[in-house]
Amino acid sequence: MKPRVSLQDSTLRSGNFSLRIIPVRREDAGLYEAEVKYKTEVHSCHVELGVITVTLSPPGPVIENELLLMSCNSSHRASLVETCWFHNKDPTSRTFCSFSWTLFILHPAMSDAGSWRCQLHYSDKEIISATFNLQILGFDGPTNPVVYAAAGSAA
Numbered sequence: 688m689k690p691r692v693s694l695q696d697s698t699l700r701s702g703n704f705s706l707r708i709i710p711v712r713r714e715d716a717g718l719y720e721a722e723v724k725y726k727t728e729v730h731s732c733h734v735e736l737g738v739i740t741v742t743l744s745p746p747g748p749v750i751e752n753e754l755l756l757m758s759c760n761s762s763h764r765a766s767l768v769e770t771c772w773f774h775n776k777d778p779t780s781r782t783f784c785s786f787s788w789t790l791f792i793l794h795p796a797m798s799d800a801g802s803w804r805c806q807l808h809y810s811d812k813e814i815i816s817a818t819f820n821l822q823i824l825g826f827d828g829p830t831n832p833v834v835y836a837a838a839g840s841a842a
Contacts (some may be wrong), residue, residue: 688715714737716762723743738762741805741819751825755792759817761807766810789799 693707704721716738722731739761749755759770771784783790788807792799800823806816836842 706737710740711736713740713762727764730832739805739807739814739815739817741803741817743821749795749821749823751796751823753793755795757790757792757803757805757819757821758788759790759806759807760788762816763807763813765813767807768810769808771806771808773806774799775801795823797823799823 688708691708691710691712693709695703695705696705702777704723706719706721708715716736719734719736720731721734722729738794739759742758743749744756744758757772759772765790767786769784769786770788770790771782772790773782790803800821802818803821804816804818806814808814819827
């Protein structure tokens, strides 16, 4: 996992043995064990790292009016009950819920850009969420395609 993993050497003396993983990848999910030996004492702890991912299809820049699929899934082991998508942090605006991990936007518009949060509801009552900033390439200008400019000016 090098060079993505580090220990904070400056905090070891105060008892902080945190492991930092930057950036986290889906394959990093799983059970981690830390063991600290000091003189004759041995201390250990177990931490489970769950990973949630948001992916776009097709990958790359999102083009206005071209079909977009946003998928959200996690490493959680329970059965998925429902997936909800919220646009621009407002649960009352642009909310979509389904039994699938995927949100289809048939004709994405500039108004679809911004923060999207997926919320996964599982059979064991666990709720996991992630936020994704959607950027759309398109034209956000006047609806009338005719623009007038004075002769001799810049347009």
